[in-house]
Amino acid sequence: MASLSLPKHSLPSVLPSQTRKDPFPQNLKIFSKSSPSQFYGTRLTYSSSSSIPCSSSTKNLILAKVKKGTAPPPFTLKDQDGKNVSLSKFKGKPVVVYFYPADETPGCTKQACAFRDSYEKFKKAGAEVIGISGDDVSSHKAFAKKYRLPYTLLADESNKVRKEWGVPGDLFGTLPGRETYVLDKNGVVQLIYNNQFQPEKHIDETLKILKGI
Amino acid sequence: MSILAQNKLPLGSQRHFHKYHVPSIHTRVHCSATTTTKPKTEPNRLVVEPQVVLPTPSLSTNSARPVLNDPSLLSTWSHRAWVASGCTTVLISLAKSLAGAANSHIWLEPVLAGLVGYILADLGSGVYHWGIDNYGDASTPSFGTQIEAFQGHHKWPWTITRRQFANNLHALARAVTFTVLPIDLLCNDPIIHGFVAVCSGCIMFSQQFHAWAHGTKSRLPPLVVALQDLSILVSRSQHAAHHRPPYNNNYCIVSGVWNEFLDKQMVFEALEMILFFKLGVRPRSWSEPNSDWTEEAETPSQLTVS
Numbered sequence: 001m002a003s004l005s006l007p008k009h010s011l012p013s014v015l016p017s018q019t020r021k022d023p024f025p026q027n028l029k030i031f032s033k034s035s036p037s038q039f040y041g042t043r044l045t046y047s048s049s050s051s052i053p054c055s056s057s058t059k060n061l062i063l064a065k066v067k068k069g070t071a072p073p074p075f076t077l078k079d080q081d082g083k084n085v086s087l088s089k090f091k092g093k094p095v096v097v098y099f100y101p102a103d104e105t106p107g108c109t110k111q112a113c114a115f116r117d118s119y120e121k122f123k124k125a126g127a128e129v130i131g132i133s134g135d136d137v138s139s140h141k142a143f144a145k146k147y148r149l150p151y152t153l154l155a156d157e158s159n160k161v162r163k164e165w166g167v168p169g170d171l172f173g174t175l176p177g178r179e180t181y182v183l184d185k186n187g188v189v190q191l192i193y194n195n196q197f198q199p200e201k202h203i204d205e206t207l208k209i210l211k212g213i
Numbered sequence: 214m215s216i217l218a219q220n221k222l223p224l225g226s227q228r229h230f231h232k233y234h235v236p237s238i239h240t241r242v243h244c245s246a247t248t249t250t251k252p253k254t255e256p257n258r259l260v261v262e263p264q265v266v267l268p269t270p271s272l273s274t275n276s277a278r279p280v281l282n283d284p285s286l287l288s289t290w291s292h293r294a295w296v297a298s299g300c301t302t303v304l305i306s307l308a309k310s311l312a313g314a315a316n317s318h319i320w321l322e323p324v325l326a327g328l329v330g331y332i333l334a335d336l337g338s339g340v341y342h343w344g345i346d347n348y349g350d351a352s353t354p355s356f357g358t359q360i361e362a363f364q365g366h367h368k369w370p371w372t373i374t375r376r377q378f379a380n381n382l383h384a385l386a387r388a389v390t391f392t393v394l395p396i397d398l399l400c401n402d403p404i405i406h407g408f409v410a411v412c413s414g415c416i417m418f419s420q421q422f423h424a425w426a427h428g429t430k431s432r433l434p435p436l437v438v439a440l441q442d443l444s445i446l447v448s449r450s451q452h453a454a455h456h457r458p459p460y461n462n463n464y465c466i467v468s469g470v471w472n473e474f475l476d477k478q479m480v481f482e483a484l485e486m487i488l489f490f491k492l493g494v495r496p497r498s499w500s501e502p503n504s505d506w507t508e509e510a511e512t513p514s515q516l517t518v519s
Contacts, residue, residue: 105489106459106482106499174487197479 065166071187072097075161077132077154080140085130085154091187094127094213096206098180099167100199103135103143103153107178111199116149118203125210127182128152134159134176170196182206184213286372288379296379299386299417302393307410313403323407330412332470337412338419339465339472343481346460347496348488359384368509370456373424381420389417415467423466426452444468456508461498 066072076086087095098115100108115122115129122129129151135143140153156162159176168177180202182191191209195201314323342363351361366373373381393413400406425437426447433441440446447469455463462476463469475481485496 101486101490104499105486107486171483171487175483175490197482 066181066189066192068189068192070189072181072183072189073161073164075156075164077156077161078137079155080137080144080153082137085152087187090128090130090183092185094125094185094210095183095187096122096127096129096180096210097132097183098130098178098202098206099132099156099162099165099176100178101176101196102133103139107197107199108133109147111178111202112143112149113147114200114203115151116147118207119150121207122151122210125207125213127210130154132156132161134162168194178202180206182209182213283375286376286380288377288383292377292379292383295383295390296386299382299389299393302390302397303410303414303417305397306393306406306413309397309401310403310406310410313401313406317403319403322404326404326407327411330408330410331415331468334412334415334419335465335467335469336471337416338467339475342464342466343484346464347485347498348494367456367460368507370427370508373420374427376424378421381424382417385417385420389413419467422446423452425449426466444470447472459498461496 072087074087076084079085087097096115098111100111102108112131115131119129131149131151131153133140133153134156136157137155140155143149144153154161162176165181167179169175170177175196177194178196178199179192179194181189182193184190190213191206193202193205310323310327314320345356345360345363346367349356349360351357353360393409396405396409400409425433425441426449428437428449430438430449437446441448445468447466451463451469451472452466461481463472464481465471465475485499488494488496
């Protein structure tokens with residue numbers, strides 16, 4: 001059973017051709033009563049056939065949107081040291097790809113430090129961690145250095161990969177979304193987790209799924 | 214985690230020292246949010262070091278540490294005049310509301326409007342407070358003095374309890390005068406006046422509620438303590454939370470009724486993120502706690518009597 005409460009306006013901010021069916025307010029009424037945390041968390045695992053039609057239909061309208069069970073489009077981006085890094089390099093091991101709004105913002109710092117503090121657990125699971133935002137290489141370098149982040153940060157400067165993967169924005173598209181994808185050894189997506197305002201939860205959710213991969 | 218005592222100046226801080234300031238050593242442990250970089254440390258080991266933060270003055274020379282009997286804490290006749298004018302405009306609005314309600318034989322609507330005014334005043338105080346605390350500086354047009362005063366308040370929060378009444382309220386009273394007077398002159402609706410009177414009255418007196426929130430229980434009038442305990446006025450504990458790192462919560466200072474909701478729903482954090490992405494401005498509360506926020510402890514030896 002998927003626990004699913006959707007961020008209020010979690011639609012990709014970029015593709016103009018999308019038509020927007022907006023079932024979210026109704027879903028929101030259902031789920032927002034339970035707890036504020038559910039308001040901000042979407043965990044899409046689609047384990048049963050009763051997947052929520054509204055969310056998937058809206059997201060399906062976006063071309064090249066990454067879904068669970070599919071392999072995401074490949075990319076090559078520069079890391080914090082300016083080296084080119086390709087997603088294909090990590091085939092053969094699980095990868096956690098987390099998209100975050102920006103370096104040096106409170107939520108992203110919490111998230112980065114949380115990934116850092118649990119890095120041993122990710123390594124134990126044989127997984128790599130990659131953080132992606134629209135910041136440039138120098139920003140990533142400073143951010144990684146300041147907080148001693150042991151994993152790769154990639155500079156998606158024109159948000160090209162973010163758009164290709166269809167990472168939804170938040171708050172009417174004013175904020176880049178915070179979404180994490182877990183890819184298995186074959187490069188297939190097994191988890192998509194979205195939560196803008198509770199960044200530490202991304203670590204818990206990804207570690208949970210890695211146990212099963 | 215190992216904690217190493219180390220003297221360290223904050224990076225990028227201004228390096229001039231105010232002659233009245235005694236450097237104070239603040240020990241803060243940051244878990245997971247910040248670490249200082251030390252090449253010798255193993256990469257996976259988190260080392261947390263206390264930082265010595267030497268006070269950096271705000272941009273204006275007016276922000277000297279207040280002293281006992283500091284003239285800047287006393288009320289002037291100008292202050293008293295503005296408070297009188299503010300109170301007058303609010304009382305006129307209230308009178309118009311009561312008279313209009315009596316004439317029209319309606320009571321519920323003006324009372325409800327007043328209640329709405331009281332509730333919205335709290336929200337307004339929070340939004341304004343958040344804006345002033347996080348953006349702009351002493352050189353900002355119109356708001357510069359207020360911003361500087363708020364920063365000074367964070368450094369020396371106890372000062373507000375030493376300000377005389379009119380000194381404390383005059384800025385808000387001036388704003389209320391300019392806002393409410395036109396409404397008094399142009400409007401006769403008792404419901405609107407019910408809202409305006411209560412809302413503007415609460416806003417004008419929010420600085421007094423704020424001062425009381427910094428008071429100690431033993432020194433406050435019992436009625437005030439009772440109102441605080443009932444959450445009709447912002448409580449001392451709730452407001453104290455605002456004066457602790459990371460200084461990004463409990464912004465409302467009338468009743469504080471909005472604080473829990475705004476903080477739990479991360480409304481201000483969302484607004485800060487939006488402003489960052491749209492305008493490129495970072496709020497002050499995102500920066501590492503530095504001397505702009507850090508409260509200086511009040512001890513007898515540090516206070517000078519002029």
